Amino acid sequence: MTVWDRPEPPTRPVPLDRERIVAAAVALADEGGLESVSLRKVAARLNAGPMRLYGFIATKEELFDLMVDEVQAEILPEEQPGDWREALSVLAHRTRQTALRHEWLADLLGGRPTLGPNGLAVTEATLAALDGLADIDTVMRAVETVSAYFTGAIRREVANLRAERATGLSERDWQRAHGPHVTRMLATGRFPSLSKAVHDGTDTDPETSFATGLDWILDAVATRLNRPPA
Amino acid sequence: MTVWDRPEPPTRPVPLDRERIVAAAVALADEGGLESVSLRKVAARLNAGPMRLYGFIATKEELFDLMVDEVQAEILPEEQPGDWREALSVLAHRTRQTALRHEWLADLLGGRPTLGPNGLAVTEATLAALDGLADIDTVMRAVETVSAYFTGAIRREVANLRAERATGLSERDWQRAHGPHVTRMLATGRFPSLSKAVHDGTDTDPETSFATGLDWILDAVATRLNRPPA
DNA sequence: TCTCATGGCGATACAGCGTATTGTTCCGCT
DNA sequence: AGCGGAACAATACGCTGTATCGCCATGAGA
Structure with a gap:
């Protein structure tokens, strides 16, 4: 044989x-x-x-958890930058970029606590950026505020992106894009401020919009740091 | 007959x-x-x-849209309060309360543009609160920032709530509650800041935490208003 | 070297899902 | 009186997450 x-x-x-x-x-x-x-x-x-x-x-949920943790590896920058502000900003922007690369992440972001290794690493990096710059509770408040912001912002951005993709490709023209419905609603006169905003508002690109809001919040954080522990 | x-x-x-x-x-x-x-x-x-x-x-998604719009009616306060800051604050807090009454709202919040009548009314109320206090683009940035914040904050709060409910009922004791896993991870020493935060951090109740972050952001908004249109 | 237990694996099964399609039944109009 | 059409019910399809079961290859012990 x-x-x-x-x-x-x-x-x-x-x-x-x-x-x-x-x-x-x-x-x-x-x-x-x-x-x-x-x-x-x-x-x-x-x-x-x-x-x-x-x-x-x-369970399938566990698979989702693993998926989230997997792509969270993409969030951590190669090297931690110097000052806290840049560090937080980089983390926020990288989270956004990751979500744009994996749009499904937006559906999961904030939906469950992220306890995987990469998730913890991201949290660690965020906390580390502010470590020692204020009492712990202030630091935690700062971290939570910043991350609540970008969670929400990213979610909305992706939601709008999808909506635009669904209605056709017009980035401008809320009205024509979202169909006659919004137009009709605005015409009722029941939403004057909204009408004005839609009519007169400049169309800011998502990235700047994201960055601006983030900057505001980082400003707010800045004023709470440095302030001696009373 | x-x-x-x-x-x-x-x-x-x-x-x-x-x-x-x-x-x-x-x-x-x-x-x-x-x-x-x-x-x-x-x-x-x-x-x-x-x-x-x-x-x-x-489609089922449409049903979800209708559900969201339905409960958004609970967000609008009976009467608009005086100053912009209180108005925004009330809207944020009422959104939170609505989400706590209907936890499923947290799963949908920010997931799709809210174009229903109540959704538009909420947007209108938010915009109206700031109407005339700055140029339109600043106002929009403010509105988006604030609502990104509370979308994210609410989502996380509900997520944590569920996690706590799932692991047992310990509000304190992250560690014991989330099982040995986190404890073990922290013990590795790879997450020093996180360990410190878990160990030394006060356990702030969600409502104050929410309110504090919101206040910070409203502060940030305040500094961009009033500033004469250059 | 043969045998037996073990554990990984495939197949099968089940209850439920969203939705397309196809009857059926009744109302109002001519 | 009869008919067109719309409202409604039933059935069906393909898919889902997951429980269960039976097989078979493998490694340990004799």
């Missing part, structure tokens, strides 16, 4: 690990959004049956 | 309308969260088949 007679041993299935699973899930989400991530499709990408995944995750 | 002989006409089904549909959906969501809102269950509450709903909505 030579080698040639013996059949190859039945190919043991490619071993799986969380890394590969999460990578597949992220790829799917990048291509078709969160809702096109199904355990079946993820498994299929790895030539496995759906049930195989349950050795590594207990 | 008297009335008594004639059988009652076959009970025509109770007429449906969006209001009743949305009310049923909101009730369902209040009881069991967003994920327990299914078209079948909503319809069942109204003694109807699932397909009946499609006369009033085209």
Whole structure:
């Protein structure tokens, strides 16, 4: 019985690990959004049956948690910059960029506490930026305020982006884009300030808008630091 | 053939309308969260088949939009208060309270543009509070910043609330509550600032935390107003 | 070297989902 | 009186997350 007679041993299935699973899930989400991530499709990408995944995750939500943690690795900058303000600003902007690269992240951002290694690292980096510049409680308030801001801002930005994509491609022209409905509503005269804003407002690009709001908030933070611990 | 002989006409089904549909959906969501809102269950509450709903909505997402707009009615205060700062503050706090009454709102907040009548009314009220106090673009930046903040803050608050509920009921004790995982991670020494924060930080109640961050931001807004139009 | 237990894995199954399609039934108009 | 059309119900399809079960390859022990 030579080698040639013996059949190859039945190919043991490619071993799986969380890394590969999460990578597949992220790829799917990048291509078709969160809702096109199904355990079946993820498994299929790895030539496995759906049930195989349950050795590594207990629930679909857990997979989402892993996905979030995975892309949070992209948030941390290579090197921490010098002053607290730049550090926070960089973290915020990198979070935004990550969310624009993985739009589904916007759906998950802030939805659950991020306790994974990368999530903790991001939190650590944020806290570290302000470490020693004020009492702990002030620091925490600052961190929470800043991150609440960019969570919300990113979410809205992505939401608007999708809405624009859905109605056609007009970036300008709220009115014509969002269909006659808004136009009609504004015409009722019940929303004078809104009408004025829509009519006269300059169309600021999202990035500057994001940066401006962030700057305001960092200003506010600045005034609470440095102030001696009373 | 008297009335008594004639059988009652076959009970025509109770007429449906969006209001009743949305009310049923909101009730369902209040009881069991967003994920327990299914078209079948909503319809069942109204003694109807699932397909009946499609006369009033085209898609489940539309139902969600209607639900959001419905509860946004709870945000508008009875009377607009005097100064811009209080107006914005009240709107933010009322949004928060609404989200605490309807936790599922946190899942939807900021997820899609709110173009319904109540949504527009809320936007109008927000813009109106600042109307005339600065050039339009500054006003818009302010509105967006403030609402990005409270969107994010509310989301996180609800997320934490759920996490606490899930792990048991300990409000304090991050560590023991979130299980050994966080404890172990902190013990690695890779997150010094975070450890310090968890260890030494006072446990601020969510409402004050929310209010404080909001105040900071309103301070920041204040410094951009009043400043004469250059 | 043979045997048996073990544990990973695939298949199957189930209940539920959103929605398309297809009947059916009744109302109001001509 | 009869008919057109709309409102409504039933059925069906493809998909979902997950529980369960039975198999079979592998490694340990005799």
